[in-house]
Amino acid sequence: MSYLLSATCAVPAAGAVLTAALPAGTGEARRRTTKAVALAVSAATLGLAIAVAAAFEPDGPRYQLTESYSWIRSFGISFSLGADGIGTVLALLTAVLVPLVMLAGWHDADPAAPEGSFESKRRTQGFFALILAVEAMVLVSFLATDVFVFYVFFEAMLIPMYFLIGGFGDRAGGPDSARQRSYAAVKFLLYNLLGGLVMLAAVIGLYVVAGDQGQATFSLPALTDAISSGKLVIDPTVQRALFLGFFFAFAVKAPLWPLHTWLPNAMGESTAGTAVLITAVVDKVGTFAMLRFCLGLFPDASKTFAPAILVLSLIGIVYGALVAIGQKDIKRLVAYASISHFGFIIMGIFAMTSQGQSGATLYMVNHGISTAAWMLVAGFLISRRGSRLIADYGGVQKVAPVLAGTFLIGGLATLSLPGLAPFVSEFLVLVGTFTRYPVIGIIATFGIVLAALYALMLYQRTMTGPVKESVTGMPDLKARELAVVAPLVALTLLLGVYPQSLTRIVNPAVNDTLSQVHRIDPAPAHPVAATNGGEQK
Amino acid sequence: MNSLIPLLVAAPLAGAALLLLGGRALDRFGHWIATALAALSFAFGLALFADMLGRDAEHRAVVERLYTWIPVDGFQADISFQLDQLSIVFVLLITGVGSLIHLYSVGYMAHDERRRRFFGYLNLFLAAMLILVLADNYLLLYVGWEGVGLASYLLIGFWQHKPSAATAAKKAFIVNRVGDMGLSVAIMLMFAEFGSFAFGPVFGAAGDASQGKLTAIALMLLLAACGKSAQVPLQSWLGDAMEGPTPVSALIHAATMVTAGVYLITRSAAIFNLAPDAQTAVVVVGAVTLVFGAIVGCAKDDIKKALAGSTMSQIGYMIMAAGLGPIGYAFAIMHLVTHGFFKAGLFLGAGSVMHGMNDEVNMRHYGGLRKYMPVTFWTFLLGTGALIGFPLLSGFWSKDKIIDAAFAKGGAEGWILGLCALTGAVITAFYMTRVVLLTFFGEKRWQPDGDGNLPHPHESPKTMTIPMIVLAFGSVFAGGLFTLGSSFLNFLEPVTGHQEGHPPFNSYVVSVIATVCMLAGVGLAYVMYGRGPVPVKAPVGSLLTRAARRDLLQDDFNHAVLVRPGSALAATLVWFDSKGLDGFVNGLAAAIGGLSGRLRRIQTGYVRTYALSMFGGTLVLVASTLLMRSV
Amino acid sequence: MNPVNYLYLAALLFTIGASGVLIRRNAIVLFMCVELMLNASNLALVTFSRLHGNLDGQILAFFTMVVAAAEVVVGLAIIVSIFRTRHSASVDDSNLMKL
C-alpha cells in the first residue's frame, strides 16, 4: 500500500495545525515566518500532488494508489483514498492554486488596525492555517473513495471556508462591509449546510437501503460494483429520492441556478484569494461529486433527471451571463460569470456523453485556472484603488499596462477564446450536449456571445478610455503579483494548445462513469467511413 | 518541403510572442523583427507555391499533421494543416499584403509609443489568419477564425484611450461572436452527423446526409461568414472598426480577414453545392450587402468609412459569386485577391492622406491634395480605377466575371442578381469618384485641427509609399494576369470545381454594359462634386442620404431590437436575482425568524401557562394514543 | 361497592387537582393541588391493588406519601424563600424570565 495519497492530504492538514500554532504577534518578522511556513507547506503539497499525477497510470484500474484504514466499523466506514483520473487532475488543480492564492493574498491578513487594538494577534496565522485546512479537506474530498469520508470532508470544509469569508475581506467595501461580510459568510454556510444536511439524509438512506441488501458499506467502488452487477437494486422511487438528496447538496455547492445566490455575496465580500478558493476549488467539489457520486450510485435516477438538470444548467448559463452583464461590482461580475460557467460544467456532466463529461472535467480545471487569473488580477486592481465598483476605474491600461494585459487575458479565457484552455472544455461540453440534446446545445451556444459581452464590457469600462483621476499613478503589477499571474497564464495557454496532458488521464475515468450509467455516445447519423477525423492523412 | 507549412504560422506567431512578452528593450527595433518575420512567412509561402506548381494538379494538396489536439472518444481534433490551391492563394495574399502593410506601418506608426505592441498584434493577426486558411478541419479553422477576431479586437481598439475605439473594438468582437456561434453550431452539426469535422471526411460523406441537415450546416456557416465578412445582417461593426489605425483597416478590414467568409463558403463548397436553399440564402445576403454597402459608401464623408462601405459592398459581390456555386467560386476568390490589392492600396492611400492632414478623416476638409502628395494620388487613382472596374484594370476582370456568373444563374433569379450587380457597379463608380474628387481635386477646404494648426500636407515617407506602389501594380495587372488563359480558374478548379456559366448573352456584351454603367456612375459623381465648390459642412440631404450616413439605421435597429431590450433584460434579471431569488431566500429566513418571534410568545413566563401547555399536551398525547389504537 | 367507582373518584380528584394547578395563583394552593393529584393517584393505586389482590399498589402508595412529604419540604423551602423576597406567593409575579 502506498502512502502517497494520505501524505498528500496529511501534509496540508499538519501544515494548518503547525501554522496555527506558530508564535503569535503582529510584528513583521513573525508574520513573514508564518507566511513562509504556509507557503512551503503548500509547495510541498503541490510536489506530492505532482507525484500522484506522475504515479497515476491512465490505462490502469479506475482507482489507483488506493489506501484504506478502518475508521468507523460500526457504519461500514473506512478511511479510503484512491485516485482516479478525474480526482487526480482536480487534486492537482487544487495543489497548484493554493500556493498562488497564498501568494496573492500575502498581505490580506496583515492587521488592518494599528497594533494593540482589538485586532487579533493571530490574524495572519489564522488566515494561512485556514487556507491550508481548506486545501487538506478539498484534497480528501477529491481522493476519497468512501461516500461517508467524502461527505464528512465535503461538509467540514465549510467551516474554515466560512471563517475565511467572514474574517478576511478585501477592505474595499463600504462602511458596513463587516456586516455585509458576515452576512455573506452566514449565507454561504447556511446554504451549504442545508445542502449538506439534505445529503446526510440521503447518505443515511443509501446506507440503509444497501444494508437491507447485505451491502452495508460506504465504499464507493463496492457500491458501484454492486449496483452495476445487479447485486444491489435500489427501488426507482427510493433511488430518485436519494439522487435528489445528493444532487441538492452538490447543486448548492456547484452552484446551480437557482441555488446560486450565496456565491456573489461570498465572492464579492471576501478577499480575491478566498474568492478563488471558493469558485475554483471548493465549488469544484460539487461538480466533481455529481460526476462521481450521482452518476455512479444512481445511474437510473441520473438518467431520469438529466433533462431537467440540463434545463436548469441552461438557465444558469444564460441567466448568469445576463446578470453578470448588469453588475456594477467587479467581483460580483466574476461571480455571476462563474455561475454561467458552472452551468456549462453541469450540462456537460448530465449530457452523459464522453465529450460532455471529459469536457466538464477539463472545464473544472480550466475554469479554475482562468478564473483564478481573472479574479486575482481583479483583486490586485481592487487593492490598489480600494473599490470594487467598475465605475471607479477607467483607463488603467495607460498607467498599468501589464495589469491590464493580464486582466484581458483572464477575460479572454473566460469568454473561451480558442487557443486558451477554456475553449477546449467549453467546446467539448457543447458538442457533447448537442449530440444528445441538440436544442439545448444550440441555446447554450448563446452563452459564448454573452460571455464576450460581460468580459469585454468589464475590460472596456475599467481599462480603456481616458485615464480617470482616481487611477492616476496606480502602480503596475509587482514581482510577487506577476509570479502569481504568470503560471496561471502559462497554464491557460498550455492547456489550450495541448489538453492531451489532461484528457489522457481523464478519459478512462469518464468512460468508466459512462459505463456505470449504461450510456454510450450517440452514433453519428452518417459516420465517416473507416477513417475518422484524426487518422486521415 | 511540407514541414515548411507549420513554419508559415510559426514565424509570425514567434514574432507576436517575442514582441508582446519582450520588454522595452525591443521598442527600438521590434517593428523590423515583425516585418522580417512577415516577409519570411511570405518567402515560405512562395517556396511552397513553387513546390506546388512543380506537382501535377492531383497531387498539389498536402496535409501536414502535427499532433492530436483534443482526443476524446470519437472526437478527434487535430492540429493539422492542409495546403492546397485555395489555401496557397490565401497564404500568398495574406503574407504578401501583410508584409507590405508591416512595412507601411513602420512609417505610419513611427511616432506611437506603443508601436512594439502594434507590431506584435499584427504578427498575431497573420498567424491566426494563416491558421484559418491552412486548417484541415473546422475546429482548427475556428481557432484561426476567433484568433483573427481577437487580433481585430486588439487592433481596432489599439488606441484604447479613445472611448470610441474601445467601444468599436468590443462591438466588432461581439458581433463577430454572433457569427462564430454559427460556426460552432455548424461544427456540432457536422460532428453529430458525420462523427467528424475534418474537411476531407466531411466533404466525402456529405452526400449521405439529408438535405435538411446539410442546409442547416450551410446556413450556420453562412451566419459565420456574415459575421466575419460584415454581411447583412451582421454588418454593423465594420464601419466602426475604422477607429483602428489605418494599416489595420487595410490589412484586416479590407484585404484579408473580412474575406474569410468568402473563404469559408468556398472551402465548404461540397456542402453548399448539396444545399441549394442555403445557396439561395448566400446569394441573397451577397446581393443585399452589395447594394447596402454601396449606398452607405456614397453617403459617408469620412474617407475610411466610405471605403469601409465599399469593402462591404465588394465582399457582397464575392459572397454572391460564392453563392452561385461552381460557376462562381473561382471568380469570388479571384475578385477577393484583386480586391485585396486595390482595397489595401486605397486604404494605405487614405492613411497616407490622413498622415499628411493631421489625422483628419473628413473628406469635406480635404481638397486639392493631388499636387501635394502625387504618389498617393496616382496609386489611389489606380486603385480606384481597379475598384470601379475601369477596363483592363484588375477589378474589371474579376467583377465582370461575377456579373457574368450572376446572369448565368439563369431565369428571373439571374436577371435580378445581374441587375443588382450592375446597380452596384454604378454606385461603386459614383462613390469612388466622389472620394477621389473630394480628396484630390477641387479647392482646399483644410480646417485647423484641435490646436489651431492648419495641416501641411506632404508626401509620406518611403516606407509608406513603396507598399502603395507595389499594391498599385497589383491593382493594375493582377486581374489581367489571372484571366490570361484562365490560369487562375484552372489552378483552383481541383478544389472549387468549375462549371462554365451560360449567360443569356455574350460575355463581351456584359463587359460593355458594365463599362457603360461604370461611366455613368463616374459621370454622375463628376456632375455632383466635380464642377462646383463642395460645402465644408455636409448639407442636410435627402432622407436616404441621412439614413445612409447612419449606416442605413443599422445601429439604430440593433439598438432598438437587441441592445436596449438586452440591457433591460439584464437589469430585470439583476433585480430578480436580488429581490426575487435572494429575496425568497432572505424571506424564508425572515419567515422563520418571524415564526420564532411569534412562537416565543407562548413562553409567557407564567408557570400556569406552562402548566396549561403541559396539560394540553398530555390531553393530546392521551387522545392520540387512543386514536392510534382505534384507527 | 364496585371498586370502579373509586377509580372514577380518583380520576375526578386528579382532574380537580390538575384544574387547580391551572387556575389558582397562590403557589401554596398550587402545590396543594399537585398533592391532590398525587393522592388521587394513591387512591387509584390502592383500588387497583385491591382489584388485583396484590400489594404492589399499596406499597407504592406508601412511597408516594413519603415522596410527597419530601416534596413538601423542598417546595415549601423554595416558596417561602421567594415569598420572603417578594412578599407575595402569587406565581404570576414570578415572570422575570420569559420569551
Place this chain on the structure above:
Amino acid sequence: MISTHVLAAVGGNSPSIPAPHIEYGQLSPMLVVFGAALVGVLAEAFLPRRLRAAAQLGISLVGLVGGFVAVVVLAAQGHASTRAGLLAMGSVAIDGPALFLQGVILLTAVLAVLTYAEGRLEPRINGHRIDAFAAQAAAVPGGEQEREATREGLRTTEIYPLTLFAVGGMLLFPASNDLLTMFVALEVLSLPLYLMCAIARRRRLLSQEAAVKYFLLGAFASAFFLFGTALVYGYAGTLRLGEIADVVAGTAPVTPALAVTTQNDALLLIGLAMLAVGLLFKVGAVPFHSWTPDVYQGAPTPVSGFMAAATKTAAFGALLRLFYVAFPGIRWDWRPVMWGVAILTMVVGSILAVTQQDVKRLLAYSSVAHAGFILTGLIATDRRGVAAVLFYLLAYSFVTLGAFAVVTLVRDSKGEATHLSNWAGLGRRSPLLAAVFALFLLAFAGIPLTSGFTGKFAVFQAAAGGGATPLVIVGVLSSAIAAFFYIRVIVLMFFSDPQPSGPAVAVPSTLTATAIAFGVLVTLGLGLLPQYFLDLATKASVFIR
C-alpha cells in the same frame, strides 16, 4: 429482618415475606454516591466552615470517581452484557444501557462538580474565594443578612451533597426496573435539583423564580407520572416492567382480575401516555419543555450545565427502558405518537432558538431541539436505536457541559454576561475561548468531525433503518434551522466589533479549565475516532428483562 419476625408472630400461616436479597456489589455505583452524599451532609453539619468547601469537593469527587470506577469494574466483569441481571428483588436492572448511562452521568457529574468549585471567577471578598452559589441561600436577596453573609465570604457548600443525591437518583433512574423504583428515582433526582436551581449568587430573583417554576411544574409532571403508573398497574396488576410486557403480550398467566382489566386497553394506553408525559417533561420534549429555558437561564450556570447534561441522560435512559422493556408489545401505538413529539420537539426547539438573545436560553432551546433528535433514535425500536441514543447522550453531555462552562467565564461587573450582545467580538479578544465555544456550537450543529455529527448520524441512521425516513428529513431540516442560530453566535463572536464596555473573559482555575478541556477532548475524540465508543454503545445496547 424485624418485620419478618413480626409478621411471623402475627399469623402463623400468613405468607412470609422473604428477606430481600441485595446485590451490594452490583449496586455499588449508587451506593457509593449515596454514601458520599450522606458523608457530605455530615461534613456540612460538623466541619468548620473554612474547611467545608475543600472537604465537600473532595468527598464529591471521591464519591463520583469511586462510583465511576465501580461502573467500569462492573462493566469489565461483564455485568453490561453476559452477566447483566435484575437486582434487589427485580427492582433494579444492571445491564448494558444502565451501566453505560451511569458511566456517562458520573463522568459529567465529576466535571460539573469541578465547575462548581471554581473560585477564581468572582472577585475575592475579604480574601475569601467565592463561587457561583449564594452566600446564604436562605437569606432574602438584597437583605442585610445576605450582605453580611457575603461580607464573610460564605459559600453554599450544600450544593455538593445535593448534587450527589441528585446523581444517585440519576444513576437509579435508567436502571430502575419497576415503576415504583422509577418514581422514587425520579423524585430523588428532582428534589435536589429544585433546590440547586435556587441558590445562584448573582441574580437571585431569577434563580428563585427558576426554582419555583421548576418545582411546581416538576411536581405537576410527577403527578402525571404517578397517575400513569396507577393506570398501568391497574391494567397489568404489576409494577415490574418485564411483567408488564408479559401482560401486554398476553404471555403472563391470566388471573381473574387480569382477565377483567386487560379488557380495557384504555387503561394501558392512557397510563402509558401519562408515564411518557412525566419522562418527556424531564427530557424537555415539546410541549413539556416550557420550563427548560426559564430554569436553565435562572439556575446557577454550573447547575444548568449539570442539569442539561446529566438529567437528560438519566431521563432518556428511563424513557428507553420504559418503552423498550415494558411496552415493546404496543409499539405500534406509541411510535406514531412519539413521532409527533419528536417532530414537534425538533422543529419548535430549533425555531424558538432562532430569536433568542440570551446565551443560556439559547442553549436551553438547543437542548430541546437535541431532545428531539435523540427521540428519533428512540423511535427506531431496535438495538441500533438504543446504541445510537446511548452514543448521542455521551456526545451531547460533554458538549453541553463544556458550553455552559464557557458561559461561566464570560463576565462583566454584574457577573456572567449572558446577553448575546455582550458576546460580540469575543473572538478577537480571546480567540482561544471563542474557538472552543465555536467548536461546541459546531458540535451542536452537527458539523462533521465533531461528536455532534457522529451522534446525529447514528440516530438518523437508526431512525432511517427503523423506517422513520420522514423523521430523518424533518431532522435534517430542523438541523439546518438550528445551525442558523449556532452560526449566529459564531458570527457575533468572530465577525462583530467588540463593544467598548463589553465583558472580560475571566481566567479560570484548573478546575473549570479541566472541565472545558475534557469537553473539547470528547467532542473531537468522538468526532474523529468514534469507533471505540460506538462499539461500547453497541455492546451496551441490550436491555435485560
